[in-house]
Amino acid sequence: MNNTRRDFLSQSAILGIGSIFALSPLEKIFAENAAAFGAIAARKKNVLFIAVDDLRPELGCYGHPMIKSPNIDALAASGVLFERTYCQQAVCGPTRASLLTGKRPDTTKIYDLKTHIRTTMPDVVTLQQHFKNNGYFSVGIGKLFHVGLEDEASYSIPHTNGKGANYVLESNLKLLKEGGKQTDDSGNNAESTGAKRMRAHPTECADVPDEAYLDGNLTALAIESINKLAPKAKVASEKDRQPFFLGVGFRKPHLPFCAPKKYWDLYDRTKIPMPYPNRPKNAPEIAFSNWGELRSYSDIPDVGPVDEAMTKELIHGYYACVSYTDAQVGKLMKELDRLDLRKDTIVIIWGDHGWKLGEYSDWCKHTNFELDTHVPMIISDPDYPKGKRVNALTEFVDIYPTLSELCGLPVAKDLEGTSVVPLMNDPKKPWKKAAFSQYPRGKKIMGYSIRTDQYRYTEWIDVKTREVGDKELYDLTNDPLCKESIVFKPENKELVEKLHNQLLAGWQKAKP
Numbered sequence: 001m002n003n004t005r006r007d008f009l010s011q012s013a014i015l016g017i018g019s020i021f022a023l024s025p026l027e028k029i030f031a032e033n034a035a036a037f038g039a040i041a042a043r044k045k046n047v048l049f050i051a052v053d054d055l056r057p058e059l060g061c062y063g064h065p066m067i068k069s070p071n072i073d074a075l076a077a078s079g080v081l082f083e084r085t086y087c088q089q090a091v092c093g094p095t096r097a098s099l100l101t102g103k104r105p106d107t108t109k110i111y112d113l114k115t116h117i118r119t120t121m122p123d124v125v126t127l128q129q130h131f132k133n134n135g136y137f138s139v140g141i142g143k144l145f146h147v148g149l150e151d152e153a154s155y156s157i158p159h160t161n162g163k164g165a166n167y168v169l170e171s172n173l174k175l176l177k178e179g180g181k182q183t184d185d186s187g188n189n190a191e192s193t194g195a196k197r198m199r200a201h202p203t204e205c206a207d208v209p210d211e212a213y214l215d216g217n218l219t220a221l222a223i224e225s226i227n228k229l230a231p232k233a234k235v236a237s238e239k240d241r242q243p244f245f246l247g248v249g250f251r252k253p254h255l256p257f258c259a260p261k262k263y264w265d266l267y268d269r270t271k272i273p274m275p276y277p278n279r280p281k282n283a284p285e286i287a288f289s290n291w292g293e294l295r296s297y298s299d300i301p302d303v304g305p306v307d308e309a310m311t312k313e314l315i316h317g318y319y320a321c322v323s324y325t326d327a328q329v330g331k332l333m334k335e336l337d338r339l340d341l342r343k344d345t346i347v348i349i350w351g352d353h354g355w356k357l358g359e360y361s362d363w364c365k366h367t368n369f370e371l372d373t374h375v376p377m378i379i380s381d382p383d384y385p386k387g388k389r390v391n392a393l394t395e396f397v398d399i400y401p402t403l404s405e406l407c408g409l410p411v412a413k414d415l416e417g418t419s420v421v422p423l424m425n426d427p428k429k430p431w432k433k434a435a436f437s438q439y440p441r442g443k444k445i446m447g448y449s450i451r452t453d454q455y456r457y458t459e460w461i462d463v464k465t466r467e468v469g470d471k472e473l474y475d476l477t478n479d480p481l482c483k484e485s486i487v488f489k490p491e492n493k494e495l496v497e498k499l500h501n502q503l504l505a506g507w508q509k510a511k512p
Contacts, residue, residue, distance in 0.1 A: 044243040045382070045407050046233055046345040047131065048332065051144055051247065052325055053092065053254035054365070055351025057085075057376035059322070068266045068323045071330030072378070075347060077387050079380025080424050085394045086435040086451055090353040090365040090372035093146035095396065099352075100127045100145060100154075102400030102415035104436070104507065111440045116149050125412070127400045128154035131245040134409045137232070139225055142218040142249035162221050164214030167258060168206045175200035175298055202297035203317035204258035210327065213258060215250045219328040222248045223335045230339045243344075243407075248332065250325045253355075255293065255364075257317025259324035266323050269316045274308060275358035281484040284470035286441055286460050289366035291356075305361045315357050346406055347380045348399070359481070366439065368449035368458045370474070370482055373437040379424065381406055390423045392431035393451065418511055434502060434510040445469070450503040456482065457499035473499070 059069040061076035062083075088098040089105045093113040098105055101124050105111055109120040117124060125133065132138040132154065140159040145151055150159045167173055176199075210216030229244040252259065279288070294300055299310065306314070329349065336342045354372045356362045365372045377394065379402070380386075397417030404411045405419045422429050435451045441460070449458040458472040473487035473496060486492055502510070 044135075044233075044238065044241050044344070046229075046243045046341060047136075047245045047403060047407065048336065048345055048347045049128075049144075049245065049247040049403075050329060050332070050347070050349040051096070051142075051249040052349065052351045052376075053143060053249070053251050054353070054355045055253060055322065055325070055376055056354050056357075056371075057083075057351070057374055059326075059376060061378070062376060066267065066272070067319060069326040071326045071333060072349060075329065075333065075349060075380055076378045079347070079378055079386060080384065080388045080390060080427070082377040082379075082394050082420070082423075083389055083391045084435075084451075085350075085375050085377040085396065085398075086373045086437055087353045087375050087396050088437055089439055090367060090437065091439075092143075092352055093149060095352045096145050097149075099350075099396040099399055100151075102127065102397050102412070102417055104397060104416050105438055107416060113146055114149075117145065117151055118153075126151055126154045127403065128245055128247060130400070130404065130409065130412070131407070132156055136243050136245045137229060138245045138247075139229065140247045140249075141221050141225060142215075142247075143251055144247045144249045160221065162214060162218040164217035165212065166214065166256060167200055167204055168208055168212050169204055172200040172204055172256075199297040200256065201299055202256050202294065203313055204256060205261050205264045205317075205320070206258070207261040210260055210324070212260065213252075213324075215252050215325060215328050218248065218250065219331050222246065222332055226332070226335050226339065226341070230341060233341065233344070234339075250328060252325045253318050253321035256297065257314065257321050259317070259320040263320040263323040263327070264316065267316055267319050269312050272312050272315050272319075274311060275315075276481055276483070277305075277358070277361050278483070279360045279362070280472075280474070280482050282488065283472055283485045284460070286445065286447070286470050287367060287369070287458070287472055288360070288362055289364065291363040291366070293366075294363045306358065306363070311358045314363075318355075318357060343382050345382070346403065348378065348403065350377045350396070350399070351375050368437055368439045368447045368456075368472075370451070370456055370476065372439075373435075373449065373451070379406075379420075381424070384424045388424070388427050390420070390427040392420075392423055392427070392429070393433075393435045393453070394420050394423070394431075395435045416507065422512075429512075431512045432510050434507075436503075436507050436510070448503055450499060451476075452499070452502070455495075455499060457487075457496070457503060459500065459503060468500075471496070 058064040059067050059072050061073040061081055087095045089095050094105050094110045097108045097110040097117050128138045138156045140155045232242045233244050235241040336345055353365050354374050355365055356371050359371055398420050401411045401415050401417055401419040405421045437449045439447045445460055446463050447458055447460045454477045456474045459468045460470040461468055471487045472485045474482040487496055
């Protein structure tokens with residue numbers, strides 16, 4: 001038997017993969033990856049890659065006065081926190097496709113929740129696949145790509161979504177069984193898209209253990225996986241050692257806001273302030289969604305605003321879910337410490353896009369506002385300084401080249417981001433001049449948005465004629481909540497022209 005093939009079979013045996021991992025046929029895996037197993041980076045750091053759904057950059061470590069996130073805060077203290085990271089499109093499927101390929105939405109051609117990455121880019125090498133091709137054992141648990149759109153070529157063994165409930169209370173289970181309002185997750189009404197889903201109440205507080213809900217189950221699977229991956233990752237000989245890339249995708253704080261009671265108990269609802277209710281002055285109608293994702297749940301009005309009681313319940317539920325996810329992150333960190341893997345493991349955590357919690361009397365994502373595009377990102381690498389904060393503009397497309405460089409892997413030349421490793425060494429280093437995001441309105445209009453050090457400028461463009469329709473301009477320095485679009489003020493004419501040209505020039509001109 002070929003020595004490389006024998007080594008690979010031995011590695012699989014050592015990993016002891018069973019129960020949660022139904023292996024693909026070893027012959028198939030070997031045939032696809034034989035050349036890659038010899039190309040292991042000199043510094044074989046493992047990667048724990050944690051994705052969090054709908055997580056705003058509002059955690060204790062980001063300065064939020066109420067959020068209880070001690071485990072993520074501790075992770076930030078052990079690494080580098082990026083203050084101003086931006087996603088490329090504020091909705092689950094497209095932002096994940098962009099991040100995991102290192103390419104922007106106009107390259108991936110994925111703007112919706114239905115298109116698989118292999119449909120538009122059949123030969124693309126995803127982030128996880130890149131690590132797998134360079135000798136890593138790649139495992140995916142939970143939501144990494146969008147649900148139903150996972151890419152099996154990215155993993156050494158089949159991806160698993162785990163098992164666990166969204167709801168556990170009989171009242172909500174009954175609503176689910178009976179059916180209810182039907183919309184989709186794109187921010188549109190079902191009537192306009194044809195997509196239909198049935199929802200129950202948007203929150204749930206149940207006195208149950210963490211494992212009763214999906215994310216608790218995913219954590220258990222991830223811990224089991226770490227234990228199975230550890231033996232080979234800890235082999236003393238660098239020659240025989242195989243590092244792992246473990247992706248774990250948590251679903252909360254995505255709707256519905258369901259979490260065990262102990263996390264609800266961390267917050268006093270009476271002390272939760274109401275969000276700023278007014279739409280930005282002079283903002284065009286096209287800038288907003290009708291937040292159909294939330295309206296699909298029971299007890300949420302079909303039209304009009306959410307009342308104060310429900311607003312506070314939703315915000316309370318969101319906070320509880322953040323703390324619930326934080327606890328799961330803590331369990332993963334504790335297991336890495338127990339197995340003495342932290343010294344050889346990079347941990348990255350990111351939230352896939354922002355989320356409005358009643359600001360502008362609006363909810364969910366699906367826009368180009370700062371609230372939707374601004375995201376959290378923390379990287380803890382044992383070889384880099386601890387407790388640093390980076391205020392430079394960074395983007396999700398930067399993650400692919402960054403992790404490649406940190407692990408000594410080749411960095412593909414066709415990636416559309418920039419490695420932030422220089423910023424991890426020197427947070428004050430001059431950096432890129434802008435971050436770019438976009439969001440479509442149907443198939444005819446695309447909103448392109450540029451975030452500079454001070455401003456957010458957005459143009460809504462006809463995708464066929466390239467004619468610019470509505471515009472927006474917000475001064476984040478003097479108006480951080482973006483209460484007013486100042487695009488039509490006469491004194492800003494030259495500024496608007498400058499930002500228009502900068503947006504038109506694109507991301508390549510904005511590179512450091």
